[in-house]
Amino acid sequence: MQVIQTDSLVIGAGLAGSTYALQAAKDGCRVELLSLGGPLEANSDWAQGGIIYDITPGPQQLAHDILDASDGTANPAAIDQLVREGPSAVKDLLIDELSIGFDRDGAGRLDLGREGGHSARRIIHAKDTTGHAILEAVARRVDSTAGITRRTGFVAIDLLTLSHNSDNSRDRYEPLTCFGCYALDTATGATVAYVAKKTILATGGLGRIFLHTTNQPGSVGHGVAMAYRVGARMIDLEYVQFHPTVFYQRGAQPFLITEALRGEGAILVDGQGRRFMDAAHPRGSLAPRDIVARTIKLHLAATGDPCVYLDLSALKPDFIRERFPGIYERCLAHGVDITREPIPVVPAAHFSCGGVHTNLAGRTNVRHLNAIGETACTGLHGANRLASTSLLECLVSARATAQADAEEMRSGEFRLPTPSPWQSPDHEPDPLLIRQDLLQIQHTMWNYAGIIRSPRRLARARRILLELREGIQAFYRDCRLTRELIELRNAVQTALLIVYAASLNPVNKGCHYLVEED
16 A cells, blocks of 8 residues: 655645645645545536625624624634735735736726625636636646645545554544545555554535535535544534526426526526515515525425525626626527526535534534534634525635644654554445435435424434434445545435434524424
């Protein structure tokens, strides 16, 4: 078994992981950057709306909007960090260093957009492909930065800890301590041990454990499942945000319809043209996401309609094509001309507000194991995330964590034992069984632990998932490792954690909504 030693091991190469790598390398650390796919195969690449930047109306106003969107549950310290450090993080890296081509007005000023839950225009954007513009530029800088080694096609299997993987049996008496991970090289099938002073979970979201989602393939909560298995604390996992507007057409692959459309004046209507959101919230179609998604779900249940619609009639056709070219082209490819007709939309799983519990420097309760971005939970989002905070959170959490790690590595001592050899059976896993088990997880989560829940539904989900996990664990022990098998193992564990967290919380807040049972 090959063993690779480094200072920082970053698992996940989306915006959070890549930003961490850049900052750590700048501070003199050697970085190994692992990812399932290529440089742009991350949820960050699919972010459409934008990133918060201009807070000149007042930082208190942004802080209020974040807290209000969270249903009053967000962590004030995490909000303060984002509001205080966010603008400089954007300016230093994205504007000054990378010169990303954010949209500007006729006078050359950054064009500011607004989305649901925002009381002011403060979001900068690059048309409707902001995430792609940012991640593409960041990925290029990563690949040209000395000290960073990018490893594509690698999927982390399990974290290495002194308690479980050291060659010294006395290490099991040490406090919980991480020193890297085992990873599968999907190109060769070989298992590699990465030994690191600091291990950073930046694996992104978990939307793919639901039947309908905006997330990239493979987003099944890898970091959450791996961290849980070594004793890391989890928090707020019941708060899974469903994006209200995802393109709907029978037989078509769903895709995100940015909230920025509603920020520019688009309105949600039903099949009869009624503005049903106006009765649900004072901000109507610009209400926080949890309220909009839940209202759509209830309205569809009441009417029997398959979808609702986003009415763009208040926007000029030329403006739509200029400001939202990606959405215009994708809808047109499915026969929907959004300059002439409304967009059919439904909610879909989008963002995990909870995750691996960390402080504001990315530290978990496991020594030398950090988490950043969507994998982590500082409490910034509470029970519901405010639009366009996710990319900003990636920048702020990655920079703070990398700086703290670099300082600690300059002054601290790290024990890096030789990990135990990895042994894997030779029996080939059946891909049909893997696909079927994953589908059962996705259907179970969508039907029983989705936008609207009940104690009875959650109890049924837990019974199904516990039985599934037993079969999957036996399958995992008996078969040669593949990416799909690792994803299945992590998916069922993440699903169970969400269902368990939801079962323990009787209070309706934000994304967690329980209905009464007869």
